[in-house]
Each structure stands twice: as C-alpha cells, then as structure tokens.
Amino acid sequence: ASIIDGILLSGSPFLRYRHNDYDQLERLVQKNACQYETIIILTESIFSMDGDVADLNRLIAIKRQYPNILLYVDEAHAIGARGKTGLGIAEEQGCIQEIDLLVGTFGKALASMGAYLVCSRTIREYLVNTMRPLIFSTALPPFQIAWTSFIWERLPSLTKERENLLAYSRLLAEALTGKGGEISQSHIIPFIVGESEDCVRKAEELQRKGFYCLPVRPPTVPKGTSRIRFSLTANLTIKNIHQLIVETGHASSPTGARPVSTPPDRELDR
Numbered sequence: 001a002s003i004i005d006g007i008l009l010s011g012s013p014f015l016r017y018r019h020n021d022y023d024q025l026e027r028l029v030q031k032n033a034c035q036y037e038t039i040i041i042l043t044e045s046i047f048s049m050d051g052d053v054a055d056l057n058r059l060i061a062i063k064r065q066y067p068n069i070l071l072y073v074d075e076a077h078a079i080g081a082r083g084k085t086g087l088g089i090a091e092e093q094g095c096i097q098e099i100d101l102l103v104g105t106f107g108k109a110l111a112s113m114g115a116y117l118v119c120s121r122t123i124r125e126y127l128v129n130t131m132r133p134l135i136f137s138t139a140l141p142p143f144q145i146a147w148t149s150f151i152w153e154r155l156p157s158l159t160k161e162r163e164n165l166l167a168y169s170r171l172l173a174e175a176l177t178g179k180g181g182e183i184s185q186s187h188i189i190p191f192i193v194g195e196s197e198d199c200v201r202k203a204e205e206l207q208r209k210g211f212y213c214l215p216v217r218p219p220t221v222p223k224g225t226s227r228i229r230f231s232l233t234a235n236l237t238i239k240n241i242h243q244l245i246v247e248t249g250h251a252s253s254p255t256g257a258r259p260v261s262t263p264p265d266r267e268l269d270r
C-alpha cells in the first residue's frame with residue numbers, strides 16, 4: 001500500500017507484475033523499455049503479508065539488460081532483522097551496491113520513527129528540492145533522531161538476536177506447514193485461517209492466551225485467505241514458540257476452520 005500510494009503521488013504511469021513473477025516482469029520491461037526515459041523497478045525485500053523474500057539478484061540481472069532502468073528496494077521489514085550487520089536483504093544477498101534506491105523505515109525493527117533512502121547525490125538533490133510531502137512536513141524531533149542513531153550504531157552487533165529470530169521463525173513456519181506458514185522465509189509468518197470471522201475469533205483466542213497477534217483480512221489480503229500474521233521478535237524463547245505451535249495446532253482440526261495453503265495470485269487489479 002505504501003509503495004502504491006507513493007507511485008500514485010508521483011503521477012508516473014505504472015504497471016504491476018505478478019507477485020515475484022520475474023518472467024512477466026522481464027516481458028513487461030522488454031515491451032516498455034524504449035518508450036520511457038527511465039523505468040524504475042520496485043519491490044519489497046521481505047513481503048509484509050506472506051513473509052517471502054524477493055530475489056534481488058534476479059531483478060539486478062533484468063535491470064542490467066537496459067541502460068535506463070533503476071532498481072528500488074523497500075527493506076521496511078528486513079532492516080535490522082537480516083544481513084550480516086543488519087542492513088537487510090540486499091546485504092544478505094550481497095548486492096547493496098546494485099540497488100539504486102534503497103529504502104527502509106526506522107519504525108519496525110528499530111522501534112523508532114522516520115525512514116531513509118540511500119541513493120545517488122543527484123537523486124537526493126532532486127527529492128530534497130521537489131518532494132512535497134518532505135518539504136511541507138515538520139522534521140522529526142531531535143530525541144527521535146538521537147534514539148534512531150543509538151539503535152543504528154548497535155545494529156551490527158545484534159548478530160545473536162538475528163540468528164535467534166531466524167531460528168525461531170523457521171521453527172514456527174515449519175510447524176505451520178500446510179496452514180500457510182511454509183511460504184514464509186522470514187520472521188513474518190502468516191497463519192492462514194480462511195474465512196474472515198474464523199480468523200478474528202482465532203486471533204482473539206490467541207490474544208486471551210497471551211500472544212499479541214492480529215488478524216489480516218480482505219481487502220488487505222485476497223478473499224478466503226484471512227490470516228493471523230505473526231511477526232516474531234528476537235526476545236522470544238523456544239518455550240513461547242512451542243506454546244504458540246500448540247495453540248495454533250488446535251485451530252484447524254476440531255473447529256473445522258479451513259486452512260488454504262497457497263493464497264491465490266495477489267496482483268491487485270485496479
């Protein structure tokens with residue numbers, strides 16, 4: 001939603017490619033590359049609804065076939081959580097240098113506010129001078145920036161936390177296999193319940209048992225794939241995960257909730 005709103009605000013024409021369908025993207029690029037001065041390919045790195053991960057090197061390969069393509073990667077869910085020093089999936093996949101516009105937020109793993117863009121000086125100057133939402137909003141308060149710097153400087157040393165997070169995520173995703181969890185390759189793990197009301201009921205039940213989790217329903221996700229979206233943190237214990245697995249395990253069988261293992265194509269036709 002953030003990416004789409006940004007595109008709409010830019011006023012640029014845009015096309016969507018199906019979720020991680022790089023063959024389709026390649027065809028679209030081929031068809032359109034000569035019609036535009038510049039094309040920007042946009043992607044999240046960790047996808048916020050399924051927790052799956054983009055193949056950035058594949059996107060870079062597509063970009064390199066043409067002289068007028070820039071690659072924009074939104075690392076909102078990956079910054080702090082992935083990569084050797086916490087710089088995200090671009091670091092993990094060894095391609096930071098190749099990303100033209102690398103975006104991240106301080107609002108998730110960094111527990112702060114604000115966001116960043118890593119880009120060329122030219123693009124920076126352009127945005128600082130033309131981007132209305134930036135020009136006409138108040139700067140962040142200094143204490144917020146101090147807090148962000150404090151956390152930012154510590155990111156590289158949080159290796160153990162990142163390892164824990166990944167290990168617990170795998171454990172939960174494996175346990176939820178067949179219930180939607182298997183598509184996740186990250187700490188964002190969907191537990192696909194199916195119908196909207198079942199999903200809300202299940203989330204409330206888990207909350208009563210002490211697991212803070214929220215239901216995600218249409219139109220955020222396709223109909224019939226309402227899900228509880230677990231977002232794990234590094235401070236969980238193995239015991240917490242096992243308890244959660246037991247609690248989610250009760251969901252599908254006795255009550256007859258209908259898990260849908262693979263969500264349909266998520267392309268939003270507008």
Ligand SMILES: *Cc1c(COP(=O)(O)O)cnc(C)c1O
Binds near residue numbers: 002107
């Ligand atoms: C959360 C999120 C944002 C917005 O982050 P802020 O905390 O508002 O800075 C932007 N893009 C993606 C992909 C997100 O998941």
